Amino acid sequence: xxxxxxxxxxxxxxxxxxxxxxxxxxxxxxxxxxxxxxxxxxxxxxxxxxxxxxxxxxxxxxxxxxxxxxxxxxxxxxxxxxxxxxxxxxxxxxxxxxxxxxxxxxxxxxxxxx
Amino acid sequence: xxxxxxxxxxxxxxxxxxxxxxxxxxxxxxxxxxxxxxxxxxxxxxxxxxxxxxxxxxxxxxxxxxxxxxxxxxxxxxxxxxxxxxxxxxxxxxxxxxxxxxxxxxxxxxxxxxxxx
Numbered sequence: 001x002x003x004x005x006x007x008x009x010x011x012x013x014x015x016x017x018x019x020x021x022x023x024x025x026x027x028x029x030x031x032x033x034x035x036x037x038x039x040x041x042x043x044x045x046x047x048x049x050x051x052x053x054x055x056x057x058x059x060x061x062x063x064x065x066x067x068x069x070x071x072x073x074x075x076x077x078x079x080x081x082x083x084x085x086x087x088x089x090x091x092x093x094x095x096x097x098x099x100x101x102x103x104x105x106x107x108x109x110x111x112x113x114x
Numbered sequence: 115x116x117x118x119x120x121x122x123x124x125x126x127x128x129x130x131x132x133x134x135x136x137x138x139x140x141x142x143x144x145x146x147x148x149x150x151x152x153x154x155x156x157x158x159x160x161x162x163x164x165x166x167x168x169x170x171x172x173x174x175x176x177x178x179x180x181x182x183x184x185x186x187x188x189x190x191x192x193x194x195x196x197x198x199x200x201x202x203x204x205x206x207x208x209x210x211x212x213x214x215x216x217x218x219x220x221x222x223x224x225x226x227x228x229x230x231x
Contacts, residue, residue, distance in 0.1 A: 045222075048217060
């Protein structure tokens with residue numbers, strides 16, 4: 001059974017600081033997704049990572065994928081209050097009959113303080 | 115264009131009742147997914163449709179849960195004899211691809227918050 005673990009689960013940051021959220025998963029996959037969720041809202045797609053060494057950047061967020069280590073990171077640069085949200089990584093099993101199905105991590109609740 | 119829509123946005127029901135939750139995917143998307151999200155948790159997969167057929171229903175918790183997509187577009191998630199433990203937000207997502215040979219970026223709807231009293 002695929003397991004996806006994020007850490008930290010809670011992250012309180014000061015504005016202007018940098019930090020990284022980690023996403024480890026337990027089985028071979030080269031399809032990893034990052035989503036953002038604001039309170040009471042649905043999930044917004046942030047990044048799609050499809051190969052070993054993939055790196056995507058959008059504004060102050062940068063995501064990377066290391067399929068050999070089964071690890072993805074979401075790096076936050078110079079945090080601003082608008083980034084406060086819950087961030088999820090999700091892994092798609094790409095084999096057997098399980099394609100399409102996403103397994104999510106527990107989520108990281110990010111709060112950015114002035 | 116329009117995103118994934120779900121109705122109702124909120125549903126309150128009594129234990130033992132039957133409920134139907136509807137999902138309207140993005141036009142042209144062939145793949146449709148249902149997930150369930152409990153408070154403070156990540157979404158959990160329930161079922162995945164490719165066209166009209168269920169490609170993977172391994173996440174349905176028991177036989178009280180059933181989903182259909184008769185014309186390959188709108189889907190309905192049906193829950194019989196609801197229990198308090200069914201209370202959660204039910205999320206629907208769709209993707210334009212779907213399948214073994216390509217990735218499946220999924221776009222989520224706003225969800226239906228189900229409360230079973």
